[in-house]
Amino acid sequence: MAEQLKSIEEFMKSRGFKLTRPRRRVVEKLLAVKGHVTADDLIDLLRKGGTPVSRATVYRTLGIVSQSGLIDGHDFQGGKKVYEPMVGRAHHDHLFCISCGKVIEFSEEAIERLQDLVVARYRFTPVYHSHKIFGYCETCTPKPALKARRS
Amino acid sequence: MAEQLKSIEEFMKSRGFKLTRPRRRVVEKLLAVKGHVTADDLIDLLRKGGTPVSRATVYRTLGIVSQSGLIDGHDFQGGKKVYEPMVGRAHHDHLFCISCGKVIEFSEEAIERLQDLVVARYRFTPVYHSHKIFGYCETCTPKPALKARRS
DNA sequence: TTAAGACTGATACGCAGTCTCAATTTGATA
DNA sequence: TATCAAATTGAGACTGCGTATCAGTCTTAA
Ligand SMILES: [Zn+2]
Ligand SMILES: [Zn+2]
Ligand SMILES: [Zn+2]
Ligand SMILES: [Zn+2]
Numbered sequence: 001m002a003e004q005l006k007s008i009e010e011f012m013k014s015r016g017f018k019l020t021r022p023r024r025r026v027v028e029k030l031l032a033v034k035g036h037v038t039a040d041d042l043i044d045l046l047r048k049g050g051t052p053v054s055r056a057t058v059y060r061t062l063g064i065v066s067q068s069g070l071i072d073g074h075d076f077q078g079g080k081k082v083y084e085p086m087v088g089r090a091h092h093d094h095l096f097c098i099s100c101g102k103v104i105e106f107s108e109e110a111i112e113r114l115q116d117l118v119v120a121r122y123r124f125t126p127v128y129h130s131h132k133i134f135g136y137c138e139t140c141t142p143k144p145a146l147k148a149r150r151s
Numbered sequence: 152m153a154e155q156l157k158s159i160e161e162f163m164k165s166r167g168f169k170l171t172r173p174r175r176r177v178v179e180k181l182l183a184v185k186g187h188v189t190a191d192d193l194i195d196l197l198r199k200g201g202t203p204v205s206r207a208t209v210y211r212t213l214g215i216v217s218q219s220g221l222i223d224g225h226d227f228q229g230g231k232k233v234y235e236p237m238v239g240r241a242h243h244d245h246l247f248c249i250s251c252g253k254v255i256e257f258s259e260e261a262i263e264r265l266q267d268l269v270v271a272r273y274r275f276t277p278v279y280h281s282h283k284i285f286g287y288c289e290t291c292t293p294k295p296a297l298k299a300r301r302s
Numbered sequence: 303t304t305a306a307g308a309c310t311g312a313t314a315c316g317c318a319g320t321c322t323c324a325a326t327t328t329g330a331t332a
Numbered sequence: 333t334a335t336c337a338a339a340t341t342g343a344g345a346c347t348g349c350g351t352a353t354c355a356g357t358c359t360t361a362a
Contacts, residue, residue, distance in 0.1 A: 018328075020340065039319080054342040059319060079230055079318065079349085095275050104273050111265050115284060118257050124246050126286040133266060135277040169359085171309065190350085205311040210350065230318080230349065 004031050004070075004087035011068040022053045026061040030071060036082035036103055069128075076103065076132065093131040099140035155182050155221075155238035162219040173204045177212040181222060187233035187254055220279075227254065227283065244282040250291035 008027055009019040019027070029045055030037065037045075039058050046053050062083055065071050073081045076096045082103075091112070095104040111131070119126045136142075159178055160170040170178070180196055181188065188196075190209050197204050213234055216222050224232045227247045233254075242263070246255040262282070270277045 016339095018339070020327080022341070056320080056343080057341060060340090063319095075226065081318085095270065095273060095277075097275075098278065104275065106269050106273070108265055108269050111262055111269075114259055114262050114265070118259050118262075119246065119284060119286065122246060122255050122257070123289040123292070124248075124255065124284070124286055125292040126246075126284050127249065128286075129282070129284040131280070131282045133270060133275070133277050133280040135270065135275055135279075138274040141274070141276040167308095169308070171358085173310070207311060207313090207351085208309085211309090214351095232349085 004085065007087050008065060008068070008070050011070060012064065015064075015067075017064055022057045023061045023064075025051050025053050026058050027065065030062075030083060031085050031087070036074065036084045038080055038082050042083075074130070074132070077101070093133075095133045095135070095137070097137035097140055098134050099136050102137045102140075104137065155236065158238050159216055159219070159221050162221060163215065166215075166218075168215055173208045174212045174215075176202050176204050177209050178216065181213075181234060182236050182238075187225065187235045189231055189233050193234075225281070225283070228252070244284075246284045246286070246288070248288035248291050249285050250287050253288045253291075255288065 005024070005027060012019050012023075017023075025046060026042060029042055029049070033041075033045065039055075039062060042062075043053070043055060043058055046058075062071070062073065066073050066083075070085070070087045071083055072086050073083050074094065075081050076094070090107065092105045092107045093111075095106060096102075097104075115126070115129060118124075156170075156175070156178060163170050163174075168174075176197060177193060180193055180200070184192075184196065190206075190213060193213075194204070194206060194209050197209075213222070213224065217224050217234075221236070221238045222234055223237050224234050225245065226232050227245070241258060243256045243258045244262075246257060247253075248255075266277070266280060269275075
């Protein structure tokens with residue numbers, strides 16, 4: 001955990017940013033929370049934790065660190081970004097349940113390889129990608145068995 | 152083209168919506184423009200074309216027709232949706248140039264198949280997906296040859 | 303003709319995120 | 333330790349896409 005913080009501090013230094021106390025609070029809170037959180041989640045958590053940080057600083061910090069790939073932001077629902085730490089984690093993509101909001105992470109190396117093929121085909125230089133599949137998770141999917149019984 | 156309009160009209164009827172004159176104007180304009188346009192692009196085009204339609208109606212119409220899969224909306228840049236007609240077209244995904252904004256469409260059947268595999272693994276019922284690769288298009292990618300010469 | 307219901311458009315509103323700018327903090331230097 | 337320029341902070345104003353509201357209009361079928 002301190003390890004992860006260190007990585008982030010290094011990145012910021014390399015870009016001429018300081019890991020100030022407010023910024024550290026934001027990053028530490030994000031690292032402490034497992035899963036995907038919004039900027040406002042972080043603001044609430046920090047306030048409740050007795051170490052409030054201004055909205056502007058939270059957004060700015062997330063913006064800066066996002067550039068490093070050490071944290072990732074995703075837009076699932078309509079226009080509300082969720083962030084997750086990526087320090088020391090492998091790349092993954094997401095399934096999102098449009099009924100309950102559940103987020104499932106998946107890795108499929110074969111897909112990643114095929115993307116290399118696609119970009120090569122168009123002489124495109126990829127920087128990052130977003131692959132999201134929307135639908136119903138197991139508990140939100142209507143059971144076919146029940147449907148059949150009804151008829 | 153009238154063919155495409157017909158499909159959209161059928162969908163709307165089936166859902167209890169009427170293809171009124173303002174709605175038809177919006178849809179026809181979208182079908183007429185090749186490529187990806189925003190709601191405001193459509194508003195401008197309609198106004199310049201002498202057949203203005205209110206903002207609300209444009210947004211509402213795009214929202215209604217989007218539900219059919221006959222047009223698709225994508226969010227590339229920050230929070231500005233672009234729409235494209237899908238009537239009679241096959242599914243495809245996108246490359247987006249973060250330098251010039253160019254959009255390249257691609258189809259990779261193998262990726263689509265692998266997605267089936269992924270969702271099955273999690274007993275997930277897919278409804279739609281979004282697969283976007285961001286980076287630099289051919290003309291925006293710095294040429295390695297030039298770089299080498301410099302050193 | 304009349305009336306119920308769908309639709310339109312002007313505009314107010316919501317909301318995530320950004321910008322502004324005076325006050326504060328940082329950290330390099332004397 | 334004192335000093336100062338540069339970076340950062342935070343409160344709140346602001347932006348911009350999209351949605352909600354609602355009075356007035358258009359349809360359509362008695
Ligand atoms: Zn991926
Ligand atoms: Zn994730
Ligand atoms: Zn696809
Ligand atoms: Zn497309």
